[in-house]
Amino acid sequence: MQRLVVVGVGRRAPFREYALAAMARRADLVLVDSHEPTWPKRYISSSYLIEEPGLEAMLSVGRQALRAEQAEPAERAAGIMTYDDRYTVAVAELAEEARLPGASLAAATACKDKWQTRNALNSARLGTVPARLVHSAGQALAAAREIGPPVVMKPRALAASKGVVKVETLAEAHQGFATAAAATVTDPVFDAPGVLVEECIEGEEFSIDCVVYDGQVTPVFVARKIVGPEPAYEEIGHIVTAEGIDLLPDGTRFLQQVHEALGYRDGITHAELRVSPSGYRIMEVNPRLGGDMIPYLGYLATGIDLAGAAADVALGRRPDLGQTCARAAAVSFICPDHDLIFESIEIPEQVRDDPRVERIVPLASPGDVLRLPPAGYLSRIAIVITTGATAAACMEAMDANLAKIIIRSSPVGQVD
Numbered sequence: 001m002q003r004l005v006v007v008g009v010g011r012r013a014p015f016r017e018y019a020l021a022a023m024a025r026r027a028d029l030v031l032v033d034s035h036e037p038t039w040p041k042r043y044i045s046s047s048y049l050i051e052e053p054g055l056e057a058m059l060s061v062g063r064q065a066l067r068a069e070q071a072e073p074a075e076r077a078a079g080i081m082t083y084d085d086r087y088t089v090a091v092a093e094l095a096e097e098a099r100l101p102g103a104s105l106a107a108a109t110a111c112k113d114k115w116q117t118r119n120a121l122n123s124a125r126l127g128t129v130p131a132r133l134v135h136s137a138g139q140a141l142a143a144a145r146e147i148g149p150p151v152v153m154k155p156r157a158l159a160a161s162k163g164v165v166k167v168e169t170l171a172e173a174h175q176g177f178a179t180a181a182a183a184t185v186t187d188p189v190f191d192a193p194g195v196l197v198e199e200c201i202e203g204e205e206f207s208i209d210c211v212v213y214d215g216q217v218t219p220v221f222v223a224r225k226i227v228g229p230e231p232a233y234e235e236i237g238h239i240v241t242a243e244g245i246d247l248l249p250d251g252t253r254f255l256q257q258v259h260e261a262l263g264y265r266d267g268i269t270h271a272e273l274r275v276s277p278s279g280y281r282i283m284e285v286n287p288r289l290g291g292d293m294i295p296y297l298g299y300l301a302t303g304i305d306l307a308g309a310a311a312d313v314a315l316g317r318r319p320d321l322g323q324t325c326a327r328a329a330a331v332s333f334i335c336p337d338h339d340l341i342f343e344s345i346e347i348p349e350q351v352r353d354d355p356r357v358e359r360i361v362p363l364a365s366p367g368d369v370l371r372l373p374p375a376g377y378l379s380r381i382a383i384v385i386t387t388g389a390t391a392a393a394c395m396e397a398m399d400a401n402l403a404k405i406i407i408r409s410s411p412v413g414q415v416d
Helices: 013-024 039-043 053-064 084-099 105-110 114-123 136-149 170-182 251-264 294-304 306-314 391-402
Strands: 001-008 028-033 048-051 080-081 131-134 149-156 166-167 196-198 204-213 216-226 235-241 269-275 279-287 328-334 340-346 359-364 383-390 405-413
Touching: 001 013, 001 053, 001 084, 013 028, 013 039, 013 149, 013 294, 039 216, 048 053, 048 105, 048 391, 053 084, 053 170, 053 196, 080 084, 080 204, 080 306, 080 405, 105 114, 105 251, 105 279, 114 131, 114 196, 114 251, 136 149, 136 170, 136 196, 149 170, 166 170, 170 196, 170 340, 204 294, 204 306, 216 251, 216 294, 235 294, 235 391, 251 269, 251 279, 269 306, 279 359, 294 306, 294 383, 328 391, 383 391
Parallel strands: 001 028, 001 080, 028 048
Antiparallel strands: 131 196, 149 166, 149 196, 204 216, 204 269, 216 235, 235 328, 269 279, 328 383, 340 405, 359 383
């Protein structure tokens, strides 16, 4: 089997084990990560530890894992990839440096940097969205006044809707900027300072996972996104059906143009768009697999193994995207509706035994303090996945079972 370097897998197995397992069926996996592997051990042949924070340490260890110059030809890595949002640009740099398949550094950067994304798409007149890049509360206020409220403020280079906030009035502009500017990730390896102030686009929101091979864009999964209450846009659920891109008329042509505008020719992308009254509007294009188990939902709904396809593309192989079933699958994240200290979750047997429930995975541990945005993000108590013949049947099963799950908690104290 060919050797594939995978950078970053995450500490929580429920979110990515399905992907690593699929990749291990395609290649001999070598892991590069910032912590010693535990659950990934069964899927990898070796691992390399990033012992220091920052970009240079990550690149150094990545080069070591690739062994691009020292190894015998049979031992050299044939590809490198990541599904960790922090590492997408760095992995593109390593792939380009080693002349391996994958997105170019310029294309990965154009996706990761939302300001570059917006400029590229606006220049190509692909669903123009007025936007400004700001670095202070005063600039944010001026941009909101120029664009006209309501506006959306977001960090320049984060994902998972972290730090994204809707600003309804000019009086809220300073707080909106503070919320977006304060959002960070642990050990960032891509630095793009600033906050985007954009026109607020209304309309139903979808995410689309695409395979891009030799410049051809193939939309594979289309997920309806369920978001939490405003002003934050935190994702609390997704549903995928076998209808795929048919849900978005002329969507394939539009997404082909979007990827061409960004210079993205090889790899996997996770794009998010809204269907506005005047057409499609791209919110972001991520150069990686979708998160929140969306590729797994797609597998349950269609039989297409997108994680395996990601490995194929990273190795320079055309993936098999043949559909083998047609149904629906949904994920819901049980989230608190107020700040709390989690104590326990009770899942009745009738919920566990319901054939429509594919899995329930608790995420919170007793004593965890869970806070709502902007004080906390991704404060999730558990994952629930359901399947059904249609989206409506799937959501009916979700609602019925969520109503039976009991969460016990206690009030959280004052923030220090």
